[in-house]
Amino acid sequence: MSDKWAPAARVPPGSLRITMIRCATVLLSYEGHHLLTDPWFGMHMRGLPVRRRPGRTPSQLPPLTAVLVSHLHPDHFEPAALAELSPPPEFVVLPPGAKRALAGVLRLPGRIGSLLPLPGGRQGLPPVNCRPARHPVEPQKIELCPWSEIQVGPFTVTAIPARHTGPPPDEINFVVELPGWGRLLFGGDARLDTALLGEVRRRFGPVRLALLPVGGTQICGVRTVMDPADAETATLLLEAERVIPLHEGGLWWSLPPLSRHPGRNSDLKARFARRGCPERVVVLGEGDEVEL
Numbered sequence: 001m002s003d004k005w006a007p008a009a010r011v012p013p014g015s016l017r018i019t020m021i022r023c024a025t026v027l028l029s030y031e032g033h034h035l036l037t038d039p040w041f042g043m044h045m046r047g048l049p050v051r052r053r054p055g056r057t058p059s060q061l062p063p064l065t066a067v068l069v070s071h072l073h074p075d076h077f078e079p080a081a082l083a084e085l086s087p088p089p090e091f092v093v094l095p096p097g098a099k100r101a102l103a104g105v106l107r108l109p110g111r112i113g114s115l116l117p118l119p120g121g122r123q124g125l126p127p128v129n130c131r132p133a134r135h136p137v138e139p140q141k142i143e144l145c146p147w148s149e150i151q152v153g154p155f156t157v158t159a160i161p162a163r164h165t166g167p168p169p170d171e172i173n174f175v176v177e178l179p180g181w182g183r184l185l186f187g188g189d190a191r192l193d194t195a196l197l198g199e200v201r202r203r204f205g206p207v208r209l210a211l212l213p214v215g216g217t218q219i220c221g222v223r224t225v226m227d228p229a230d231a232e233t234a235t236l237l238l239e240a241e242r243v244i245p246l247h248e249g250g251l252w253w254s255l256p257p258l259s260r261h262p263g264r265n266s267d268l269k270a271r272f273a274r275r276g277c278p279e280r281v282v283v284l285g286e287g288d289e290v291e292l
């Protein structure tokens with residue numbers, strides 16, 4: 001593992017490189033721009049030791065166009081890691097209500113703007129376009145309401161609703177359009193909602209790549225996250241060409257009956273193997289990269 005981002009490791013034109021860092025922390029590299037999802041690099045989760053190290057440190061990341069944050073649970077959002085990013089990302093995209101929830105926590109300076117939802121959805125309505133600063137010295141922190149979108153570098157990022165668990169603010173997920181490549185969906189830490197995914201499919205069409213959680217977390221017997229069977233259903237609903245499992249169970253201890261995290265990446269792989277298309281599932285360990 002190198003200490004610094006190596007410019008020689010640029011992604012070939014037209015290819016999207018996905019680097020799995022850990023859990024739902026993923027680096028997406030396309031046309032010289034880089035997005036980071038759900039930043040978390042810590043080695044403890046709610047007091048429990050974490051078994052696997054992240055595949056990169058914040059200082060090893062390239063300059064980021066944006067950080068996309070689905071929700072504020074500590075395994076998906078680590079303010080201290082954001083502060084370590086150098087240079088700072090141009091944008092930090094947050095769920096609505098994050099500003100209030102993070103008051104006194106998120107110490108990065110900068111403006112937080114709220115974007116209003118766009119009634120009627122995305123089609124036929126102009127995008128909200130925030131121009132990146134040429135030499136950003138601090139990130140713009142944007143609360144993105146469901147079905148509204150923002151242009152960050154070459155990426156069009158649309159927030160979509162997501163069902164997960166408390167406390168507020170509610171989770172959002174993201175559909176990211178990459179010009180000349182297609183679109184991907186980032187599923188954060190969401191539960192399965194077939195009606196919602198049907199609406200996403202109707203609005204956007206099939207996705208080329210879905211990044212979906214599989215840990216199947218249960219808190220006091222109540223499931224809060226997709227499991228491999230749910231991720232299989234979501235992949236089929238979205239007509240995703242490929243799916244990369246996120247947030248595998250087993251990163252930290254289960255404490256039954258309080259908490260369980262039974263879902264494994266291999267379960268999702270096996271499900272698509274039984275369908276005769278195991279190649280549809282791309283399993284990445286910490287630090288692994290793939291180009292699509």
Ligand SMILES: [Zn+2]
Pocket residue numbers: 071073076164189
């Ligand atoms: Zn969560």
